Amino acid sequence: MTLAVSMVGFGRFTITHLTRMVSSTLRSGGNAHSGRIFSIGSLPCIALPRLLPFAGLHLNPRKFSSDAFNTSSKPGLATPGLHHPFNHLNKMAVCKRSSSSSSLSPIHPRNGFCYANSTFYSKRNPLPLPANSSLDVTTFISSQAHHGTTAFIDAATGHRIxxxxxxxxxxxxxxxxxxxxxxxxxxxxxxxxxxxxxxxxxxxxxxxxxxxxxxxxxxxxxxxxxxxxxxxxxxxxxxxxxxxxxxxxxxxxxxxxxxxxxxxxxxxxxxxxxxxxxxxxxxxxxxxxxxxxxNRDETAMLLYSSGTTGRSKGVIISHGNLIAHVARYIAEPLEPNQTFLCTVPLFHTFGLLNYALATVALGSTVVILRKFDLHGMMAAVEKYRATTLVLVPPILVAMINGSDLIKARYDLTLLKTVRSGGAPLSKEVTESFLEKYPTVDIFQGYALTESNSSGASTDSVEESKRHGAVGLLSSGVEARVVDPDTGRIMGVNQTGELWLKGPAITKGYYRNEEATKETINTEGWLKTGDLCCIDDDGFVFILDRLKELIKYKAYQVPPAELEGLLLTHPEIVDAAVIPFPDREVGQLPMAYIVRKTGSLLSEKSLMEFVAKQVAPYKRVRKVAFVSSIPKNPSGKILRKDLIKLATSNSTV
Incomplete structure (x- = not known):
């Protein structure tokens, strides 16, 4: 039987909700030892220490000054270090039609779209952000309650901390x-x-x-x-x-x-x-x-963007940005007792923010692979009994191609989940992986260095069934879909550039006002440069990079679409599609192909394979066979390198 109580303004309030609130309060900077009263809405509730055993939590032994978490704004007023837990839900319930109108318009419950301001709101749990403005991210992470014992393991040496x-x-x-x-x-x-x-x-x-x-x-x-x-x-x-x-x-x-x-x-x-x-x-x-x-507004990190769309720039990441990112993990808690095997680089936002910082707050164990090697990775999965494998799409493709040997050689019984990031995962690759590894679920996410690993993600088995989608908007994230040519804000199932806004979004680039103004507008919207659409259920689909679209006779050809199709060919290991300059048509779709060992796949047969499945303007017009596709550490194709190679090689 579910124990529930009725509280003013909130209807039925379950023990699960109560436990989550206690946990959130502690994790957001509440001082459990002070016996401070916290409240639900305006209704006072019982003292925190009495709820600790009930919530099944304990505090990290690291000590801090007694006033480190004192977030009371007025003397004698006991206010928890937590924004109102229903603030975001209240925000989602109504949105202002305009500044000059007091009328309100509901947000669509299915897709999170507000028709009054053409903004998509996250459908996930609200972020338990601390109210204390003088809180660094290290203190915030170390104050989290969990049952973890081992934080990190070196996969090569077995050394643990x-x-x-x-x-x-x-x-x-x-x-x-x-x-x-x-x-x-x-x-x-x-x-x-x-x-x-x-x-x-x-x-x-x-x-x-x-x-x-x-x-x-x-x-x-x-x-x-x-x-x-x-x-x-x-x-x-x-x-x-x-x-x-x-x-x-x-x-x-x-x-x-x-x-x-x-x-x-x-x-x-x-x-x-x-x-x-x-x-x-x-x-x-x-x-x-x-x-x-x-102060939470102070800079905590400067992470340099990949530079694939221009000169590398230092992205300013504040303590508040990082706290918001970690709070997202708290709002959408992972399964307990998980062991992650991290193959992605820790200098990059995907690995650093998620598997060097956020998992510490949850008490999870992270096994760190120093350098990627397919069989070394699978051996580590078996040795350390990993439940979740963290990787980028190219590694996923390698697992598909080597599935027979991998399943014959390694015990993957405990491996339940693969988390992919760094680049969008195509529907074709997802379906191929699930066919080869039917007991392993694939979760993926979408984010940028500028969004501090917050954007969209699939966080459940049900969500992961929406193949081709990068997931639902992350907690606290708002999105707009904007026509890149007209600037008009689009709606559900319409294509445009994805704009993001939220507490994890960077305030700009270090010592680069020009780049900041180009990327972040005066309202704080981050222009991602990615073409997307958001469907009837609020799932985000990344269609391509705005600047990477191929213009064939004025038609737009998304390289990612052709790459996904090419990877379904049984003799293709990897593929990349680029624009090849042409005087008559503007740009030709050109494919770089990595064939399986021993394959005799020809240019003609490959072109015919594509032509049967796409519109005439999307057909591949040129092909080059190579031993590997150049990519950055996060798995993104280095198209500029391929374009330079293609245009400088007259024999191609």
Missing amino acids: SFSDLWRSVDNVADCLHRDMGIRRGDVVLILSPNSISIPLVCLSVMSLGAVVTTANPLNTASEISRQVADCNPKLAFATPDQAPKLAASGAISVVLTEEDEERVGSTLGVRVVGSLSEMMKKKPSERRVRNRV
Whole structure:
């Protein structure tokens, strides 16, 4: 029997709701030890400590000052560190028709579309955002209640770090950064490392001081890293011994080695090494250090965009942005006792924000793969009993192509879910994977560095059945579909550029006002550059990149559509479609194809395969067979590289 009570303004209120509210209050900065009263609406409820056992929660042992979570706006008034839990639902219930009219229009319950302002609202649970403006993301994450024991595991070595050791090390490293290395709020600290369990630790330590984290792609050259260093001017860098030499050309930057390798320290000549992370983790923090309050509007990270559509830019990410992102995980909690195997790069927003930060708040275990190798990945799934595999679409395709050997060699009994991100997953690839691995569900998400991993996602088996969709809008996210030519705001099932708005959206690019104005309008809407449509049920479909559309005789040809079709061919391993310049028609659809080993697939037969299934203007007109498709670390096709190759090679 469901226990329910009636409360003013809310009708039936179940124990499940009550438990979620207690959990949300704690996770949002409420001080359980104070015995502070919290309320549901305007109705006072029982003291928090009495609800803790009922909610099945415990607090992280990390200690903070007693007033760290005091969010009372008036003396003597007990207000929890939580916005009204139904604020977002109230917002969804009605929306203003215009500023000059008091009439109200309901939001469609099925798709979240408000016909008065042509805005789509998220159908998910509201975000439990803390009211305290002086709250850094490290404190917010560490205050979450969970039952987790192991935080991170190195897949190669088996080295583990528990949650208690993680938070102890975070405090120790933060103290060393402040006391011994002079890191202060606003200082930038660079991380240059392949995937490692040390990355979450360093990030949490740096941000706890109010300093700023920036990450660099370890595949970048020294000159590429120098440009990033010149742009953000880091005061300190954490780097592995093999990556540290790349910083030699960046000036007198101090370096902390994240790995100890006495034989390779000599290779860091030209770089000023000031210590090692292992030494910093062992030092006990000073009791005299006063913790500075960090405002949520202050910058926590500078993550550089991939630069595939232009010069790489530093995306400003505030503590408030990150708190909103982590709160999304809290609002839509994952299944308990999950073990994630992370194959995606941690310098990128997909891996860093989700599997180095957000999962810490939930108490989940993350196994980190240092470098991708298909069979190394599958062996780690078996060894560490992973329940969720985190990857990008190209790895999913590799699993499809190698399915027979994988299923014969590895025990995947506990693997229940694959989470894909970094690039949209086509309907064809999704269906092929589910055919090969019928006991594994696929969840995918859509986001940008500029949206801080918030956008849309499929978060349940039922949602994942909508093949081809990237999911429903994330908690707290609003969306518009805008005609890129006229600027007219579109509606349900209409195509246009996707615009996003919400608490996780960046406020702009670092020292680049021009790019900021081009991407974010005065109302705070982020122009994603992606063509999309949102269907009758609120599912978002990403159709293509706005700037990547092929214009054939003025017809628009989406490369992603042709790529999805090509990947259904039994002899094709990978494919990319680009615009090839042509004087008569403007641009020709050209396909780069990776054939299966031993395949004799010809250009003619491939063109015929496509021509039978698409409109005449979408037909592939040129073909090149290659050994691999160039992609960035998040799995996005580097079309500019292929276009350059095609136009410079007259024999193609």
